[in-house]
Amino acid sequence: MTQAVPAVVAESLTRVFGDFVAVDRVSFEVATGEIFGFLGPNGAGKTTTIKMLAGLLLPSSGRGSVAGFDIATQSDEIKRNIGYMSQLFSLYGDLTVAENIAFFSGMYSLPRLRRAERRDWALEVAGLAGQADRITRDLPLGFKQRLALGCAVLHEPSVLFLDEPTSGVDPLSRRRFWELIDTLTEAGTTVFVSTHYMEEAEYCDRLALMNRGKLIALDTPARLRANVREPLLELQTNDGPKTVEALRDLPGVLEAAMFGRAVHVAVTDRTRAERSIRSRLTERGLLLQSLQEVAPSLEDTFVAEVRAAGGAPVD
Secondary structure, X not given: OOOOOOOEEEEEEEEEEXXXXXXXXXXXXXXXXXXXXXXXXXXXXXXXXXXXXOOOOOOOEEEEEEOOXXXXXXXXXXXXXXXXXXXXXXXXXXXXXXXXXXXXXXXXXXXXXXXXXXXXHHHHHHOOOOOOOOEHHHOOXXXXXXXXXXXXXXXXXXXXXXXXXXXXXXXXXHHHHHHHHHHHHHOOOEEEEEOOOHHHHOOOOEEEEEEOOEEEEEEOHHHHHHOOOOOEEEEEEOOHHHHHHHHOOOOOEEEEEEEOOEEEEEEOOHHHHHHHHHHHHHHOOOOEEEEEEOOOOHHHHHHHHHHHOOOOOOO
């Protein structure tokens, strides 16, 4: 049985700007039909990596391929065979909805006999059927987002790159957006998406975590969570923010942060930490209502991996 060729390949992919190494020898493969998530703090190298893979930026060294095309020598072929959507949605605000669809149809050289069919499809998935004459800048953000996605896949590309596409969009619109992504992947599209929303990361088949230009972890969401070794305590107190402040410099505490109304505290040793936490909270006049060890969320996992890799870049 012949093994399927990966939709995306990166081998020691590197990009340097002067003395700054934005992407440092990053290697991974993305299977056909996979939803591949890209996570990392600001400045981690996510967007630069995506631009290299999308044929928008040449690598300084290393190699890669997308949909079977070489990113260094076949960038034009890549651009014709992928969809790309950035967090700015890539739409023209002064054009109508129909004019935006027509523009992208032409840009992707969509056969004229198919343009009406694909226009109607894009209007339907965007929730804009019957509203083709609306000016795009006047649309609510969620509609712009779905319209931009529809425009990015008018030509039915085999690989779709989404660079933080739901930034600033409300939760309901994000959910509808991901329903569209599921529909695309069921039809065989490979989706490569960067996001900083942890609930979105859970939808991905696998996640790559970037920090300071390096790939620091790569696995399924469940396996990444299972790899966290430090005990994680969840505290309920009468003042969460003051609890975080009180515990951050406590010996044995690796991280203390708000998690909803609770406080999550990563520690080196549970027994010692419990004693010192109780003592510190009493010293600060804070009331401890409950304390228990919990399984790490994906957000906890992300923080732990970044901490182990030296911490996030400082602006």
